[in-house]
Amino acid sequence: MNKVFIGCGAGFSGDRFDAAGPVVDTLSACDGPRYLIYEVLAERTLAIAQRLRRNDPEAGYSPYLDHYIEPILAKAKANDIRIVSNMGAANPLGAARRVLALAAEAGLTDLRVAVVTGDDLLAVHTVETIRELPTIEGIGLADREIVAANAYLGAQPIADALAIGVDVVLVGRTTDAALVLGPLIHEFGWAAGDWDRLAQGTMAGHLLECGGQVTGAYFADPGFKDVPDLAEVGFPIAEVDEAGDMVITKAAHTGGLVSRATVIEQALYEIHDPANYLTPDVVLDLSNISVEEIAPNRVRITGAKGTPPPPTLKATISIDGGWLGEGEITYAGPNALARAELAASVIRRRCQILGIQEPVRVDIFGAGAVHDNDMGSKRVQAKLPLDGEYRVRAAVRASVRKTAQQVSDEVLSLYCSGPAAGGGVRQYVTEHVSTASILIDRDDVLPHVHAREVFA
Amino acid sequence: MTTLEVPLHAIAHGRAGDKGNRSNISVVVYRPEAWNYLVDQVTADRILEVFRHKGATGCNRYELPNLGALNFVIDDALEGGVNGSLGIDGHGKTLSFLLLGEIMVRVPMECLPDGSPYL
Known part of the structure; x- marks a missing residue:
């Protein structure tokens, strides 16, 4: 051959x-x-x-x-x-x-x-056993609902x-x-x-x-x-x-x-x-x-x-990851960056008024947001044109859907209650899964691995 | 010898990937002439500085002379990564071009590909 x-x-x-x-x-x-x-x-x-x-x-x-x-x-x-x-x-x-x-x-x-x-560890091991395995990457497993646990x-x-x-x-x-x-x-x-x-x-x-x-x-x-x-x-x-x-x-x-x-x-x-x-x-x-x-x-x-x-295999443990709430709105034309900055500060103040405890990130796309950090510290130092096209995005992670929705809705409300001429609002409220990687002895996995033909 | 100060993007390309809160970015020279300049100038410390504002805590550099490539592994560069980042790009897929744009190198013209827009 x-x-x-x-x-x-x-x-x-x-x-x-x-x-x-x-x-x-x-x-x-x-x-x-x-x-x-x-x-x-x-x-x-x-x-x-x-x-x-x-x-x-x-x-x-x-x-x-x-x-x-x-x-x-x-x-x-x-x-x-x-x-x-x-x-x-x-x-x-x-x-x-x-x-x-x-x-x-x-x-x-x-x-x-x-x-x-x-590969499914939950089929042969208890959740307690899995929680005790050494974590090499990702978040801690304590007290989190384990959705899936699979060895590679x-x-x-x-x-x-x-x-x-x-x-x-x-x-x-x-x-x-x-x-x-x-x-x-x-x-x-x-x-x-x-x-x-x-x-x-x-x-x-x-x-x-x-x-x-x-x-x-x-x-x-x-x-x-x-x-x-x-x-x-x-x-x-x-x-x-x-x-x-x-x-x-x-x-x-x-x-x-x-x-x-x-x-x-x-x-x-x-x-x-x-x-x-x-x-x-x-x-x-x-x-x-x-x-x-x-x-x-x-x-x-x-x-x-x-x-x-x-001698060990890696396994991915998936844990309930809560909710991500996002909302976006665009400002364009003369003085757009100033209006976008105002929108960002309105969102932050509104989240305070509503008593949102979780960290809220507010990005301005067109102003280097994707490479910036949660505080927007690069944007603050940048000299950007006031005129142009800028898109504001707010994001929060929360354990309950309601909080994620609230932050997203604060962007929606900018249509009538924000700076001049905001348009193109989109909202996303999505459920997430978090993961951690653990190591498990291969002898605890491989005896359970089977290859078999399936018939209709 | 005429040298130019150019972004790393003029002499190299790369790709970013993630594992958890760790970013992995390759940097590959277009021309073998650029390899020694890459190794001398693009240090792990300089790369770490590019990601410091995101909370990066460490950077390892792996050299692959056969491939004309450096492989950077940057710890805690992703503000939590897909598990926890509030940013739009939790995987950090776009970060290869942050690195290629922010790192400046001084190199002879021969290090740039023929017809480079930087020439």
Whole structure:
């Protein structure tokens, strides 16, 4: 066997629904095993899914599953493209049943689907046990309602699921890179000890997991980093050989760009210490990788090194995060900044009068707000034109909805009770989930991990 | 040798990501000629100063000479991050361009890409 071809159809929950089409077309023409991954499970997405499942036991998988799977399922099956995704979210079994239903609707009678379960810590541990685990990041867990607790599984369970011989593997929480490394372990038989190969496979996964972020999207900076036809950016495909050497390219007949620069930006994305990127499968050292353009839109990556993974797994704990209340209003034309500043001070005074205890932030967009702090201290020192277009935004976080709504409503009231000519009010009052990361001994998780086929 | 004082944006690009209240920003030179100037001038202390107003408490710099890249990890740079920030960009996705705009470097013209709008 020469190469394994792995394409990416989505890099986050809400990514373009039609991006996978050209990836499937391109994979269909590749000579070798083909896979299509979808990474759609951010930390908060899983907590929201957990809440959905509480209200409806059959729900809790990706709400976009139909949008992603339905358009490509028949063609993927016809071309032996196996699908691996974390669309299972809080309910991989429910997701599998939904995919089988979509297959039946499409007239596919022989589609086989497997799931991986065991990431859900609440299924096997008590809340008290979870609260006692060491927190490495995020807020404290004491006295907060735990909405979800999921360990990051590695690639082996995905490889186990593929070994059953199925067309589709659905998981909940795994590392994003495992969606790519799992198929590579299955195809090449890499095992513990093949640390450099596992590191290259993890590198491939890291490069693919954000979809267009490696093919010119989230990269374009006109005049500095130009990207052709961004509106039709092609999603990435990795070609990986048995040694773990890989080429990153993209779907044929699409826009976008794969270059040394697009690959380097994604290689370092959220990686922290490049010599010590911890995963359940391997510790990845990418500090000495080579990134080489070998042809237009083809970049070869070699030289990732691996060492054995730590004895613990990371888990994300999701906690009730209260409410965020926001309101926005725009001032434009002569003296707009002075009117916006007046609006900001009216909002602050009104929150005092109403007895709001929580900190309220008031931004002025157009005056450097997004890079400023809660106090707006950069704006105070800046010399900005009074005339122009400025948008005022108030924001508060509160444990109860009422307070969030009150602050948002103070912006609305500026229509008739604020400075001259405020317009375009928008209000947002949204419920939030907070997260913390903890470490758990892998022996407390892996005995509960199962890969199994699901039947309609 | 003619040198120019330009924003970091003239010689490098980058991307920001987050984990909790920590920001991770890469800085990658367009041309290999710029690498030594980047390493000499764009120190962790200077980056920390850019984020001090947000409450940043520390900055680690990782060097990747093969890639012409520095990777900065800035502690407490996100006013609570997506868990707690009141700002519009809790992830700090836009912060790569704060850094690229605020840090000034003095470099020879050869460090800028051909046709750079800064020339």
